[in-house]
Amino acid sequence: MLVKTLKRACLGFIIGVFVGNIIAVLTGTSSTGGITFASKKLLEMAGGSPVISMLLQSLFSGLYGAVCFAGMSFYDADRLPLAAATALHCALIVLLFIPISILLGWVSFVIETLIIAGCQIVGFFIIWLIMYSVYKKQVNELNELMNKKQDKTEE
Numbered sequence: 001m002l003v004k005t006l007k008r009a010c011l012g013f014i015i016g017v018f019v020g021n022i023i024a025v026l027t028g029t030s031s032t033g034g035i036t037f038a039s040k041k042l043l044e045m046a047g048g049s050p051v052i053s054m055l056l057q058s059l060f061s062g063l064y065g066a067v068c069f070a071g072m073s074f075y076d077a078d079r080l081p082l083a084a085a086t087a088l089h090c091a092l093i094v095l096l097f098i099p100i101s102i103l104l105g106w107v108s109f110v111i112e113t114l115i116i117a118g119c120q121i122v123g124f125f126i127i128w129l130i131m132y133s134v135y136k137k138q139v140n141e142l143n144e145l146m147n148k149k150q151d152k153t154e155e
Contacts, residue, residue, distance in 0.1 A: 001073060001076060001077075004073065004076070005070050005073040006070075008069040008070050008072055008073065009066040009067075009069055009070040010066070011069055012065040012066040012067070012068055012069025012070060013062040013063070013065055013066040013069075014062070014065070015065045015069070016061045016062040016063065016064050016065015016066060016068070017058045017061055017062040017065065019061065019065065020057055020058065020060070020061020020062065020064070020065070020104070021037055021054075021057060021058060021061065023061070023106060024037050024038050024039065024054075024057050024061075024104075025037060037050065037053070037054040037057060038050070038053035038054055038056070038057045038104075038105070039104060039105025039106065040105065041104075041105030041108075042056060042057060042103075042104055042105045056104070057104060060100050060103060060104055061100070061104065063096075063100070064096060064097065064100050067092060067093070067096050068093050071088070071089040071092045071093060072089065074086075074088045074089050075089070082128065082131055082132060082135065083128065086124055086127065086128040086131070087124075089124070090120065090121060090124035093120060093124075094117045094120050094121060097116070097117060097120065098113055098117060101113060101116065
């Protein structure tokens with residue numbers, strides 16, 4: 001399971017870097033109106049260096065992606081109920097999102113952070129409902145197959 005988690009983390013890091021830089025390009029503009037690869041806040045933290053700010057942007061968005069993907073391993077733990085796995089994964093992502101989004105300047109106000117965190121929580125609840133429904137249907141189908149097999153063996 002550790003190897004699978006590490007593979008997920010590596011894939012998540014790559015995707016996180018890609019998505020994080022797309023977010024930065026879509027939301028970042030310089031004072032001249034051109035596109036930047038980092039927020040104004042991150043550029044200021046990097047001393048105005050676009051290279052350092054882009055490296056920080058890539059590092060932290062990659063870290064966020066790695067944790068998001070590695071957290072999927074909660075669902076592989078046999079002893080962990082679906083609700084607990086979903087809650088742990090959600091908490092991990094939301095609690096990491098808050099400092100990273102503030103640090104990278106993805107959000108500028110506390111209310112924005114809370115709205116996005118709320119959207120993530122709602123999204124996880126929807127995912128849990130979908131997965132619960134799918135698993136419940138599979139269990140019912142397996143029970144029906146077992147009942148049919150028992151009926152045939154009793155005849």
